[in-house]
Amino acid sequence: MTSPNVPIEKPIVPRHALVGIVAVSLAAVNSTMGSGLITAGLEDLRGAWSLGVDDAAYITTAFNAGQMFMGPVSVLLAARFGHRQILLVAGFIYVIVSLILPLVPHVVAPILILLVLAGLSSGTFYPLCLSFISRNLPVSLVTYGIAAYNLDLLATNHLTQALEGFYMDHASWHWLFWNQSLLSLPMLLCVYYGIPQTPREQLLPQFSCADITYVAGSLTLFYIALDQGERLDWYNNGLINGLFLGGAILMAAAIIRRWRQPHPYLDFGYLRHRNILLMGLVMIFFRTLLVRVGFIIPTFLEVLHQYRQTEIGALFALSVVPFAIALPAVAFMMRKFRVRTILCMGFAIIAVINFIDAHALSTWMRFEFVPTQMFGAFGICLVAMGTICGIVFEGRMSGAYNNRAGAYAQGAFFQSVRLFASVASVSAFRRFLLFRQHFWQTKLASSLQTDWPAAERSADLGVALQPQAAGPLQAHDVGSALIAKDVQQQAFTLAIDDTFMLLAWLSVIGLLTVSMIARIPLPADLPSADTPVEEITRHPKKGKQRAS
Numbered sequence: 001m002t003s004p005n006v007p008i009e010k011p012i013v014p015r016h017a018l019v020g021i022v023a024v025s026l027a028a029v030n031s032t033m034g035s036g037l038i039t040a041g042l043e044d045l046r047g048a049w050s051l052g053v054d055d056a057a058y059i060t061t062a063f064n065a066g067q068m069f070m071g072p073v074s075v076l077l078a079a080r081f082g083h084r085q086i087l088l089v090a091g092f093i094y095v096i097v098s099l100i101l102p103l104v105p106h107v108v109a110p111i112l113i114l115l116v117l118a119g120l121s122s123g124t125f126y127p128l129c130l131s132f133i134s135r136n137l138p139v140s141l142v143t144y145g146i147a148a149y150n151l152d153l154l155a156t157n158h159l160t161q162a163l164e165g166f167y168m169d170h171a172s173w174h175w176l177f178w179n180q181s182l183l184s185l186p187m188l189l190c191v192y193y194g195i196p197q198t199p200r201e202q203l204l205p206q207f208s209c210a211d212i213t214y215v216a217g218s219l220t221l222f223y224i225a226l227d228q229g230e231r232l233d234w235y236n237n238g239l240i241n242g243l244f245l246g247g248a249i250l251m252a253a254a255i256i257r258r259w260r261q262p263h264p265y266l267d268f269g270y271l272r273h274r275n276i277l278l279m280g281l282v283m284i285f286f287r288t289l290l291v292r293v294g295f296i297i298p299t300f301l302e303v304l305h306q307y308r309q310t311e312i313g314a315l316f317a318l319s320v321v322p323f324a325i326a327l328p329a330v331a332f333m334m335r336k337f338r339v340r341t342i343l344c345m346g347f348a349i350i351a352v353i354n355f356i357d358a359h360a361l362s363t364w365m366r367f368e369f370v371p372t373q374m375f376g377a378f379g380i381c382l383v384a385m386g387t388i389c390g391i392v393f394e395g396r397m398s399g400a401y402n403n404r405a406g407a408y409a410q411g412a413f414f415q416s417v418r419l420f421a422s423v424a425s426v427s428a429f430r431r432f433l434l435f436r437q438h439f440w441q442t443k444l445a446s447s448l449q450t451d452w453p454a455a456e457r458s459a460d461l462g463v464a465l466q467p468q469a470a471g472p473l474q475a476h477d478v479g480s481a482l483i484a485k486d487v488q489q490q491a492f493t494l495a496i497d498d499t500f501m502l503l504a505w506l507s508v509i510g511l512l513t514v515s516m517i518a519r520i521p522l523p524a525d526l527p528s529a530d531t532p533v534e535e536i537t538r539h540p541k542k543g544k545q546r547a548s
Contacts (some may be wrong), residue, residue: 008235021196026150026187027087027125030094031067032178034122036160037176038063038115039294040309041168048173049106054231061227062112064423066119067126069220071415074124078211082198083128084191091188094121102174122180127415143389143523147331150371150384155320156295163315169310214254219420221247226427230434271413278517279390280417282343285510286387287421289350289380291429293319297369299433300496304362304489315366315373322377324515330385339390339520346382349375351507358500360462362493383510393520429499436498440491 003220039060046056078086097118104110121449167175190423232240271277293316301307301315353376357369393411 001460005498008352011158013058022189023087023190023194024128024149025152026183026190027091027128028149029156030187031122031125032156033154033160033163033183034059034094034098034118034180035064035067036157037164037179040161040164041173041176044164044168044173044304045176049111051106051111052109055108056110057228057231058112059226059502060114061139062115063119064227065220065224066116066121067123068119068223068419068423069216070120070123070135071419072212072216072219073209074127075415076204076212077124078128079204080202083196084195087128087191087227088188090121090124091184091191094118095181095184095188097121098177098184101177118180120515126418142392143331143385144328144332146385146388146392147327150381150388151323151327154323154380154384158316158319158323159313161191161298162317165308165310165313172418174175210405211257212256213256214250214253215416218247218250218254219416221250223420223423226339226424228425230430236504273298273394274516275390275394275518276410276413278513279387279394280414281513282387282390282517283414283417284421285347285506286383287418287424288506289503289510290422291425292354292500296433296496296503297373300360300364300493305365307366311366315369318370319373319377319380322374323381326381326386330381334385335523336387338522339386339393340514340517342382343386343390343514343517346379346384346386347507347510347514349379350383351504351511353379354504354507355501358497358504360493360497360500361467362489390520392519393523397521429502432502433495436495437491441488444487444491457477521545 042056042059045059047052048477049056051059074086074090098115101111101114101118104114139497163179164176167173167179225240225247228243229237229240234240259430297315298312301312330342353372356372360368391414
């Protein structure tokens with residue numbers, strides 16, 4: 001067996017580099033759009049498949065659980081078989097599954113099985129995109145490759161609701177899946193021509209990946225528990241308790257196996273650098289801040305104003321314009337400004353816009369969010385570029401990309417952090433919103449019992465509604481119901497304001513985290529991906545060894 005600490009061979013720069021970048025860009029779009037369209041069209045899918053509320057609740061869970069499991073595992077699969085082979089096989093499976101999903105009988109079991117297969121296959125796209133960009137592109141093009149990568153992810157995340165509404169209005173629900181099938185075909189073509197074949201001598205020999213499988217299974221069980229916990233009343237439900245217990249057992253098994261039989265191609269020593277751990281925490285903050293677009297604003301507009309997906313999507317589609325302008329500009333700025341500066345500016349902007357929206361009124365419509373959404377798009381671009389560039393730059397400075405064991409361990413770590421933060425943040429904010437809504441309903445209702453103007457208003461409404469009601473008693477009941485509805489709307493609005501305020505404080509905590517990150521060199525001072533660790537240490541200009 002090849003020694004685990006043998007340096008990786010010199011990176012292969014593809015002959016058709018632009019085609020390779022297009023390939024990984026389309027892969028990133030597919031990974032994000034598949035989950036986004038299913039989430040946005042959940043109610044439409046439930047009606048089309050004639051599923052009950054409980055059965056339909058597992059539609060998004062099945063797909064995202066597959067992606068969650070494959071995130072860390074795909075890193076080792078690519079190391080064993082090569083990026084090109086994994087992307088081609090996974091992409092082909094994704095095309096077939098997306099084609100037949102709308103055609104299966106309306107039975108829960110086959111639908112969920114196919115959704116899991118779709119999640120497993122598309123779960124390989126995102127991890128392998130970043131590793132291709134970070135290792136195979138020259139240093140001078142890394143920031144622009146990351147900008148293209150972020151543009152695909154952010155634009156797709158903001159366009160899925162508009163696209164779902166368009167399909168439901170002008171086509172059919174089948175296109176929520178067929179869209180992915182068609183989009184995967186050019187991706188497969190670009191992968192075939194743009195991503196080079198990995199030489200056999202650079203592939204890892206056969207090895208056991210039981211510990212990574214345990215970790216992936218543990219995180220997947222935790223995710224399912226978090227996603228279904230609110231619906232099933234958390235620890236009062238045996239399924240949720242079983243999922244948490246099973247996840248804990250698998251995680252303990254992974255730790256014990258790592259201690260007794262260390263994986264020869266996973267060296268987690270590269271994660272001991274202070275900056276690596278802090279960048280993982282920054283990744284969690286970044287993914288959590290996207291809850292604003294994926295959950296908070298859509299929920300506000302749907303509940304209070306009955307907005308449809310097309311109308312909500314039009315608001316977020318406007319953000320694509322500042323994305324297209326800001327990301328190339330930030331990619332150029334990354335050559336002059338350090339990662340910490342870029343991250344500080346981004347978190348500061350996001351904190352400001354969330355503080356402004358924390359004063360939202362129940363009368364706010366779609367257009368009241370446009371100024372903060374457009375300004376916040378620049379902040380999201382800064383944080384996205386700073387986070388991904390910081391991870392890639394630190395990988396080169398630590399020498400992880402030069403060593404098989406370090407590269408795979410670091411890749412598995414960041415993919416696990418990203419995926420788990422993405423799926424857990426929505427569950428956490430859904431729980432927080434419900435908790436704050438109950439708090440405000442209780443507070444407002446208790447104040448009405450001793451509020452004389454509220455009693456006067458109820459009496460006035462009863463008199464005003466009497467000509468339209470069946471009688472005085474019915475008019476009084478209608479007036480009381482209207483007041484109760486107002487209380488419910490105001491309680492929900494105040495709860496939404498609290499979620500925006502929580503995001504603002506998380507941005508402040510993100511700023512504090514960035515302040516603890518040691519200086520990360522500019523791209524011009526970075527070593528190439530195949531520079532030996534000893535040479536990085538000897539030459540300060542190529543990056544000083546920083547204290548852990």
